[in-house]
Each structure stands twice: as C-alpha cells, then as structure tokens.
Amino acid sequence: xxxxxxxxxxxxxxxxxxxxxxxxxxxxxxxxxxxxxxxxxxxxxxxxxxxxxxxxxxxxxxxxxxxxxxxxxxxxxxxxxxxxxxxxxxxxxxxxxxxxxxxxxxxxxxxx
Amino acid sequence: xxxxxxxxxxxxxxxxxxxxxxxxxxxxxxxxxxxxxxxxxxxxxxxxxxxxxxxxxxxxxxxxxxxxxxxxxxxxxxxxxxxxxxxxxxxxxxxxxxxxxxxxxxxxxx
Numbered sequence: 580x581x582x583x584x585x586x587x588x589x590x591x592x593x594x595x596x597x598x599x600x601x602x603x604x605x606x607x608x609x610x611x612x613x614x615x616x617x618x619x620x621x622x623x624x625x626x627x628x629x630x631x632x633x634x635x636x637x638x639x640x641x642x643x644x645x646x647x648x649x650x651x652x653x654x655x656x657x658x659x660x661x662x663x664x665x666x667x668x669x670x671x672x673x674x675x676x677x678x679x680x681x682x683x684x685x686x687x688x689x690x691x
Numbered sequence: 692x693x694x695x696x697x698x699x700x701x702x703x704x705x706x707x708x709x710x711x712x713x714x715x716x717x718x719x720x721x722x723x724x725x726x727x728x729x730x731x732x733x734x735x736x737x738x739x740x741x742x743x744x745x746x747x748x749x750x751x752x753x754x755x756x757x758x759x760x761x762x763x764x765x766x767x768x769x770x771x772x773x774x775x776x777x778x779x780x781x782x783x784x785x786x787x788x789x790x791x792x793x794x795x796x797x798x799x800x801x
Contacts, residue, residue, distance in 0.1 A: 611788050622781050622792030623735070668734060672788060677742065678725060678750070679790055683734040 591688045598656040600685045602669035607650060609671040613679065614643060614654045617666045626654070626667075656687075664689045693718035697782050697793035704800055710755075710769040712796050714782030717763065722784040724765040726757055729779040729795075741765060772800045 592598050604612070610631040615623035627638045629645050629652075636643050642655040652669050666686050670679040694717045704710060716722055723742050727735040737750045739757035747757050754773060758766045765782055777800045783790040 613789060615792075620795075620797070622783075622795045625789055625791065628789055677723065677748070678737050678740045680737070681727075681735040 587685055589686045592659050594659060594661060594689055594691050596659050598659045598687060600654045600667050600687065602652040602682055604650050604652060604671050606671060606674060608674065611672040612645065612652050613670045615668045615670065617668065623668060659689050661689045661691055663687060695782060695784055695791060695793040697796050699796060700794065701797045704772050706774055706800055707771045710772050712767040712780055714765040714793055715763055716784045719784065719786060721762060722786050724759060725783040725790065726765065726767050727781040727783065729781060735781065774800050776800050
C-alpha cells in the first residue's frame, strides 16, 4: 500500500541551530516528493520538492535529501528561526499519479 | 498569478444538518482540484480529487460528496453531518504535481 511517515512527531531546537526533519516512504515507485510547512490555522505552504532522479536539492536555507535505496526523505533547515516554527509534512505522489499522500507531520518548535 | 479561495473560514453546524463548502481557483485553467480533511494534530487525508468538470474520484467512503460544476469551482457537501466530520477542510489545486492549498475551513459539528 501507499504510506508516508515521519520518524518524530516533534522536534525542538534553539534559534540558529540547523534542523533536520526525516520522513520514510513505502512506495518505491514514487517519483515526486514535496515538503510542506503548515502554520497554525493555515493551509500547507510549499517549501521544496524533489524528483526521484535527484538525490539533493537546495533552496533558500532549506535542503531536501532523497535516499531511494532506503526510501528516506529529509528536510534540512539552516540557521533555524522562530518563524520556522510550524508543522512540516512530507508528501509523495500516489501510484495513480493524481494525488499526494501526506505523512502525519513533525512539529518544529524553535526557541530564542 | 493564481489564487485559491475557500469559504466560509469557520463554520459551526449541528449534527444532522447539511453542509456546503466552496472552493474557487483563479488564474489557471483545467486544474486538478482536491479536498482534504485534517483532524486536530493529524496529517492531511485526501477525500476527493477531480481532473475535470463533473469528474470526481473519492478516496475514502464517507457521508461527504463533492461536485465540480465549473472548471475552477469545487464544492464539498453533506446531507447530514456527523460529529466525526469536524475538522479542518482544505482545498488544493495543481497542474504539474505541486499542490497549492487554500486557507481552509474550520468545521465544528456539535
């Protein structure tokens, strides 16, 4: 079946530290992955995506790593700021290629 | 630029009452449209998706239904709400894979 999960439901870091949020997926045929950030009471916001023909992709302060061998996805946030506090979801495209399957989310808390 | 609207933002309804949530997208044509539900502290559960007018796919059995009367309009409905229908309902659109979400509707069924 299709499932996307995260290793830890919560992550607490100090401002300025680097954060790493992990995600495991089960569908080895998935070829597209996205990380979303969701602040309280708002809809998810796109952060970064990666296709299966890549191992790494960088954005502004964020890096996504994809390890297809172990079906593992991670989001790295450099110099974490209080504004980064939110729930982070990984998502993969479903087998039909029509919809995203979301993991349960990791709550990132950044303290000053 | 593309925008997505959802309304109402919040809704409190009694058990057994009907429901109609509306989602509209601007600035794009023939998008894929999606309805998700998010229970408190949980991930997003895909309810319905649509690849075109009148084309609806249901992901989970439930007492909700969806309709797409126009290219950029997606409606989520119920004839009789249950307590378990409470949650945060999100509409999203996509054209190439990445999905863009609306602001959501917080539904409380009492």
